[in-house]
Amino acid sequence: MGRGWVHGIREASAAKKGKLFTKIAKEITVAVRVGNSKDPAGNARLRMALKEAQKASMPKDTVERAIKRGTGESAEGQLEEIIYEGYGASGIPVLVETLTDNKQRTVQDLRAIFTRSHGALGAEGSVKWNFDHVGSIIAKDPKGRDAEEAAINAGADSVEPLENGIYQFICAAMDLEIVHDALIKEGWELSKSELIYKPKAPVTITSEQEVLLQKLNDNLEDHDDVKRVHFAV
8 A cells, every 4th residue: 555645745735835834934943943043054954944945935024934933033932842642543653743832732632633533642752662763855766767776875774665756765864964965966856855753663554544544644734733743654
């Protein structure tokens, strides 16, 4: 069965533009605050966020407001990065990365989403140990060259085929930007480049379980505070 939904192949056209801008703006804000700099030249996380904003055709004034919020020039509340852990249908481990200015609201909303999707929100540390924090790049080579060779040349740790000639390159978290730039230099077309939590031992699921997990994934990603969702499949 296809696994594209797990790896985030679906493009932004599947969601409302406003929600996408909200999520990218939050990432820009946190990137500025955590990196203690609004200069992308010295802030790798901000550079990646601005690339996402450019790809999504995000308005310049929206980007500037997000940067000001990160530097504290804006009166808007501070954002926190919080990872929530839980279980999808049949006990499949799930990690949910969030950026929120109201923890109480976020946890209440996520608990309701998990419950409606035949899952349950878990305690801190309940499932995170199932995952490794790594860099992930989704790409396609229009020339059809060997992906294994490309991975070696770019410095990726591994590569695996997804579907329709699309590959996922995995690298150390600290090497994400290096591998990203190397693949672009070699002519690969990148659709997504991000830090993810990759399952150490992926669980095989049935088509029925996939439908339920897809529902959970869609409901979580539709929430403004949710940044990324990771399943142990």
